Amino acid sequence: MSKRDEQVDDAPDDAQPPTPVRQEMSGGREWWTDALAETYCEMDPQWESPRGRFEARLSTRQFGDLSLSTVRAHAHSVLRTPAMIADTDSEDYFLCAVTGGPGRIEQHGRSIWLDKGSFAVIDAGLPFRFDFPQQFEQIVVRVPRPLLLGRMSERDVDRVMAQPVSAVSGAGVVVSRFLQQIAALDAAVPNASATALSASAMDMIVTALADTGGAVSPTQQAHTVDLHRAQNLLKTRLHDENLSITEAAAELGISLRYLQKIFQSTGSTPSEWLLQARLERARMILLSTEITIGELASRVGFKDTSHFSRSFRNRYGISPGQYRQR
Template sequence: MIESDSCPDFLVCVVTEGQVEVRRNGRSAVVSGGAFVLMDLAAPFVFDAPTRFRQVVVRVPGRLVEGRLPEALAARVTARAFDPADDGASAIIGRVLTDMAATELPAATAVPFASSAISMLSATILESAPIVRPGDGYRAQDLARIEKVIADNLHDADLTVSDVARLSGMSLRNLQILAQGAGRTANGWLYEARIERAKHLLATTGDPVATISEYVGLRDVSHFGRLFRKQVGTSPGRFRTG
């Protein structure tokens, strides 16, 4: 199944009842009792369960993992059980994802909640897994902190990259260097986040385009439309209907 539909996304599987053995590339892990496992959809894997089991599965776009976790580290932590018995943070992540999956959230609330959950997940993995190269973990933690600050403040039309740097506890220069290392500019990073949230709101709500523009911190709907078209290749209205 995975070989026929490979993609750069990840699955986070929280096993809430029963027990599952996960195998991938010669690595195996037993997952049970609220533990979770991270799976890379770009490669095949096997779930082997001797009895019935229940799980919560969350699909995380690969682009949201990039920058939060060093690539070499992400490759090493797939098919590895993050067990609440070994790490309290893993227990929290399991409960958060399980509760979110069972709760209907308004789109305007769901987006920042989802972003925070991904940041928490990344922080848990960074804390629990070995760092591959010196410095990688610190860079990933900085990137995750910046992503969270942006996600939490996108509604603020006055938010600038200087504000993001200050709220992230770093200098503007360090923020610019991190952005450059991720293949973007600091301003572009902020605008990309606004448009990504707008895409989600357009797809999941019936709110007017002007209202969504305000939700993502862009007061001028014409400016919002131009930015959206530049990044997505179509207008907000056509994106919603097409």
């Protein structure tokens, strides 16, 4: 049997453990201080009246690559300082959607109010402050840094950070409703479905963020549009093992040099981005099918199974077969 026809002995997809149902906890001030650090990152809760009544409820669930939680709590503020950042290595992003009671976010020299399902993204690697003047409820999505930076340039992420996204118009409506539906799920979701849906959620979030963030120069706006066009083209051609970056540039009607330039803002080259997109697609297919590793390699655009297996191991630390078995 050739390597391309290699089979992997693993359990059928419906035998894989589903993503766990949400876990709920509640408590007072001391518990809440610890829960914030364990669930998100180190923060300092503050109360106007230290002796007044305070109770917080936290509901969490893992959803594919995203960690989603619902917070219900009495009025208070939370502060993340430079000293806290220096003591930890948390650099994830947090999408915060306020679904009950208004809240104010301060970060990056910006101060915004959120309510009625509107949301914003903040950076745990930078100081921030939340103020909730009354009892509130919000949904928080923890987004691993590579997931967002793989879809937006660092410049664009900086532009949209701590900027409000409306839940009454545009793509923000879809994102807000989707997050609320996921947060309300009582049933477990199969891992394969959760992984695929979390990837779709990230694409929707990026679309909603791209519509906000204040004014940009016409040149920057054109670069962002062209980058999204290029990424979408490459995504539709992941299966094409003969696709070259030069050919992609020609299909887009831009020069190869310009294509390489707009990808510099993502911290990668077009070829590197295409490779990572192929490996991410392979990872999701591994969780939802039982096709051979050789067939999988071909489906995501690799001419050689050995090259695919090496690339997958370099990316995820284990072979495709081991990843499927886990």
